[in-house]
Amino acid sequence: MMDLSSAHLESFLEMMSVERGAAVNTLSSYQRDLEDILSFLKARGVKATEAEPDDFRAYFADFAAQSFKASSQARRLSALRQFYKFLYAEGIRTDDPTGVLDAPKKGRPLPKTMSVDDVTRLITQAEAEAVAEPRLERLRMAALIELLYATGMRVSELVSLPASVLARDGRFLIVRGKGNKERMVPLSRSAIAAMQRYGARMQAETAAKGGEDSPWLFPSSSESGYLPRQVFARDLKGLAGRAGVRVASISPHVLRHAFASHLLANGADLRAVQELLGHSDISTTQIYTHVLEERLHDLVQNHHPLAKQAKKQD
Numbered sequence: 001m002m003d004l005s006s007a008h009l010e011s012f013l014e015m016m017s018v019e020r021g022a023a024v025n026t027l028s029s030y031q032r033d034l035e036d037i038l039s040f041l042k043a044r045g046v047k048a049t050e051a052e053p054d055d056f057r058a059y060f061a062d063f064a065a066q067s068f069k070a071s072s073q074a075r076r077l078s079a080l081r082q083f084y085k086f087l088y089a090e091g092i093r094t095d096d097p098t099g100v101l102d103a104p105k106k107g108r109p110l111p112k113t114m115s116v117d118d119v120t121r122l123i124t125q126a127e128a129e130a131v132a133e134p135r136l137e138r139l140r141m142a143a144l145i146e147l148l149y150a151t152g153m154r155v156s157e158l159v160s161l162p163a164s165v166l167a168r169d170g171r172f173l174i175v176r177g178k179g180n181k182e183r184m185v186p187l188s189r190s191a192i193a194a195m196q197r198y199g200a201r202m203q204a205e206t207a208a209k210g211g212e213d214s215p216w217l218f219p220s221s222s223e224s225g226y227l228p229r230q231v232f233a234r235d236l237k238g239l240a241g242r243a244g245v246r247v248a249s250i251s252p253h254v255l256r257h258a259f260a261s262h263l264l265a266n267g268a269d270l271r272a273v274q275e276l277l278g279h280s281d282i283s284t285t286q287i288y289t290h291v292l293e294e295r296l297h298d299l300v301q302n303h304h305p306l307a308k309q310a311k312k313q314d
Contacts, residue, residue: 004047005047005048008048009035009048009083012083012087030083033075033076033079034079034080037056037080040062049092056080056098057101074103077098077103081096081099081101112251114249114258119149121244123142123190124243125239136198137235139197139198140198140202140218141236141239142194142197144158145255146188146190146191146194149191149259151185151191151259151276152185152273155232155233155256156229157176157177158218159227160224161216163214163215165195165217166217178278181278229252237251256277260276260288264288270288
């Protein structure tokens with residue numbers, strides 16, 4: 001019997017254009033994806049009207065082996081399902097073989113982070129500028145950077161810290177996070193020092209102007225009364241440029257990721273990092289497991305007795 005797969009595809013595309021009003025780009029995408037699938041079936045000696053789920057599983061296995069992303073696989077599966085729904089609706093097939101196919105699993109993207117060297121350059125630049133020109137803005141940036149990297153706070157938690165934290169004498173902060181939940185985060189000595197220098201200058205300038213003390217650690221004339229996170233993000237990129245760190249790769253959230261990644265790389269427990277980040281579910285923190293995997297691989301390669309013996313033989 002003649003293979004009418006190409007004719008069926010043409011009819012499908014015409015239906016998508018006339019009845020569904022599909023855009024030209026959409027039609028081109030459907031045609032390209034389905035022609036590739038039909039070509040694969042033809043090489044297996046299978047017609048579109050005879051294809052079984054295993055034929056499509058073989059196709060997607062081959063497609064994935066070519067290193068195409070899960071999103072590309074999902075797009076092709078969507079096109080295939082639309083095509084076979086059409087064939088079923090037209091009575092060309094009595095079943096839909098795509099109904100039992102599983103959608104490809106999309107891998108969770110790894111969080112963007114920074115190297116320890118880049119973070120060090122940022123902090124060093126902020127401190128140097130605060131010392132050379134101790135204006136309030138410079139001292140504020142030094143405090144923001146130190147606090148963010150020392151605690152891993154969300155930027156919204158950082159900019160909305162109350163001024164009352166200045167009166168506390170200790171190595172910990174109480175942070176109010178999502179769902180109004182409070183958690184305790186430790187502070188480094190350098191973060192405490194930077195915060196106190198900034199706080200002293202802010203209070204001195206407020207007193208000199210005869211103004212009222214703000215309830216916020218980082219006050220602003222914004223509607224919220226505290227520093228907008230967008231302003232901090234903008235100033236952070238400016239600091240990165242002056243520090244020689246790639247501006248496109250920096251944001252407050254990237255510094256939060258760096259905090260978590262660097263802790264795990266140096267032996268911290270995943271549960272402890274979960275608590276510090278304020279994640280309610282451990283699954284959210286598990287985006288950092290690639291760091292643990294790298295550390296475990298390094299541990300085995302460098303400390304396992306057999307690995308040591310192999311190095312000696314080399």
